[in-house]
Amino acid sequence: MSSRRDFFKYAGIAGGAVAVAAVGRYSLSGLPEVITQSNANTMPPLTPSTGRPYNPVVTLNGWTLPWRMNDGVKEFHLVAEPIVREMTSGFKAHLWGYNGQSPGPTIEVVEGDRVRIFVTNKLPEHTSVHWHGQRLPNGMDGVTGLTQTGIQPGKTYMYEFIARRPGTFMYHPHADEMAQMAMGMMGMWITHPKDKNPLIDDVNRDFCFLLSAYNIDPGSYTPKIMTMLDFNLWSWNSRIYPGIDSLNVALDDKVRIRVGNLTMTNHPIHLHGHEFHVTGTDGGAVPKSARWPEVTTDIAVGQMRQIEFIANEEGDWAFHCHKSHHTMNAMGHDVPTMIGVDHTGISKKINNLIPDYMVMGERGMADMTDMEMPIPDNTAPMMTGTGPFGSVEMGGMFSVLKVRKDQKPGDYQDPGWYKHPAGTVASAYTGPLPKAVQEPNAKSISAKITSSKKDVEVKIIKPTGHSGH
Numbered sequence: 001m002s003s004r005r006d007f008f009k010y011a012g013i014a015g016g017a018v019a020v021a022a023v024g025r026y027s028l029s030g031l032p033e034v035i036t037q038s039n040a041n042t043m044p045p046l047t048p049s050t051g052r053p054y055n056p057v058v059t060l061n062g063w064t065l066p067w068r069m070n071d072g073v074k075e076f077h078l079v080a081e082p083i084v085r086e087m088t089s090g091f092k093a094h095l096w097g098y099n100g101q102s103p104g105p106t107i108e109v110v111e112g113d114r115v116r117i118f119v120t121n122k123l124p125e126h127t128s129v130h131w132h133g134q135r136l137p138n139g140m141d142g143v144t145g146l147t148q149t150g151i152q153p154g155k156t157y158m159y160e161f162i163a164r165r166p167g168t169f170m171y172h173p174h175a176d177e178m179a180q181m182a183m184g185m186m187g188m189w190i191t192h193p194k195d196k197n198p199l200i201d202d203v204n205r206d207f208c209f210l211l212s213a214y215n216i217d218p219g220s221y222t223p224k225i226m227t228m229l230d231f232n233l234w235s236w237n238s239r240i241y242p243g244i245d246s247l248n249v250a251l252d253d254k255v256r257i258r259v260g261n262l263t264m265t266n267h268p269i270h271l272h273g274h275e276f277h278v279t280g281t282d283g284g285a286v287p288k289s290a291r292w293p294e295v296t297t298d299i300a301v302g303q304m305r306q307i308e309f310i311a312n313e314e315g316d317w318a319f320h321c322h323k324s325h326h327t328m329n330a331m332g333h334d335v336p337t338m339i340g341v342d343h344t345g346i347s348k349k350i351n352n353l354i355p356d357y358m359v360m361g362e363r364g365m366a367d368m369t370d371m372e373m374p375i376p377d378n379t380a381p382m383m384t385g386t387g388p389f390g391s392v393e394m395g396g397m398f399s400v401l402k403v404r405k406d407q408k409p410g411d412y413q414d415p416g417w418y419k420h421p422a423g424t425v426a427s428a429y430t431g432p433l434p435k436a437v438q439e440p441n442a443k444s445i446s447a448k449i450t451s452s453k454k455d456v457e458v459k460i461i462k463p464t465g466h467s468g469h
């Protein structure tokens with residue numbers, strides 16, 4: 001028994017002891033112990049204590065699956081099962097996943113490792129696991145009906161192959177795929193290089209996460225799996241802001257972030273304050289001559305992008321999908337635009353019928369974050385998250401890269417909010433102003449709009465100088 005203890009040993013950072021307490025295990029006779037996780041904490045890196053050494057990754061709001069060595073083979077045990085995922089504080093979703101969570105645990109191996117994965121199915125229908133991006137024998141590719149029979153409920157299948165090329169990969173079912181992926185079944189796979197690879201740099205911090213999307217009506221728990229496009233929850237590792245942990249790094253760290261997309265649309269992922277290079281895809285390392293600087297990279301459906309940069313600007317830097325609807329949580333999309341519309345008369349009439357009626361969005365949508373309106377149980381506010389200067393007005397696919405001088409090597413804990421040096425924060429200005437210059441042909445119309453809060457002056461600029469295009 002004691003020899004088993006070290007194969008699930010998490011090491012590295014302070015707080016590791018707390019993380020280990022969230023890990024449970026049980027045995028099925030003869031198979032590797034099933035290790036499960038019961039919460040959505042970001043686990044410290046799993047430092048390998050058997051097999052060849054490598055620099056482990058950190059899975060955002062997730063964890064790495066421990067293994068056992070059996071005659072030189074790395075043995076993992078995945079259990080496909082219904083789970084409860086806390087997507088953000090106060091909002092739980094009933095999903096399907098692996099080993100207690102969605103996404104499933106990250107699998108980390110070294111190039112050349114022989115890997116054996118036992119997959120036990122505790123779902124109510126058959127499943128399979130496809131090892132996205134891997135070179136492997138065709139019969140190990142996990143496509144139900146094409147390369148194997150489905151794993152029936154209660155059964156365990158065994159997959160075995162050599163992790164032939166280094167890189168970032170994913171795993172997911174290839175059985176009733178639409179339903180099972182819409183329910184959260186997916187995970188990441190990292191194959192570390194076995195030797196020094198000229199296209200794979202050593203890094204100080206190595207993060208990974210998957211993009212996934214859900215459609216869960218406010219107040220309910222289970223995703224609507226028939227949704228094709230109109231999802232209302234855009235998540236990183238089945239978490240939504242402010243439930244997504246920050247990425248905490250030290251000043252001048254070389255940082256790698258690996259992102260896979262298993263949603264139904266593309267996501268332009270954008271980092272503030274730094275430029276990065278795309279150094280790898282699920283096809284492998286990108287040749288140096290084919291890399292260029294970016295601050296946003298689009299990740300299409302079924303793709304993985306690996307970005308790298310030197311974190312040499314201190315601060316709290318936003319890191320998010322650039323589709324603005326993807327940084328919001330559950331909301332109706334059929335809300336009309338009310339900006340600039342005077343509601344004074346109409347809301348009075350409606351109030352006679354419905355006393356609590358309130359007009360929304362007269363001055364934009366930001367007012368709504370201040371209202372703290374009562375929302376149904378088990379839902380997430382549309383845009384929220386409190387920063388040091390107030391509401392961040394975000395949801396969904398949003399997090400923060402925290403770059404700090406005093407973050408210790410290997411310490412992935414949240415350092416708190418950045419303390420800006422005096423005089424380096426944008427602030428209200430009350431001195432004399434130069435005259436604002438207007439487009440010369442613009443005709444301006446001034447409109448006074450009365451809102452319930454205060455009078456607002458809105459100037460509508462109507463360009464007249466451009467025609468004929």
Ligand SMILES: [Cu+2]
Pocket residue numbers: 234266267268321322323326397
């Ligand atoms: Cu997006």
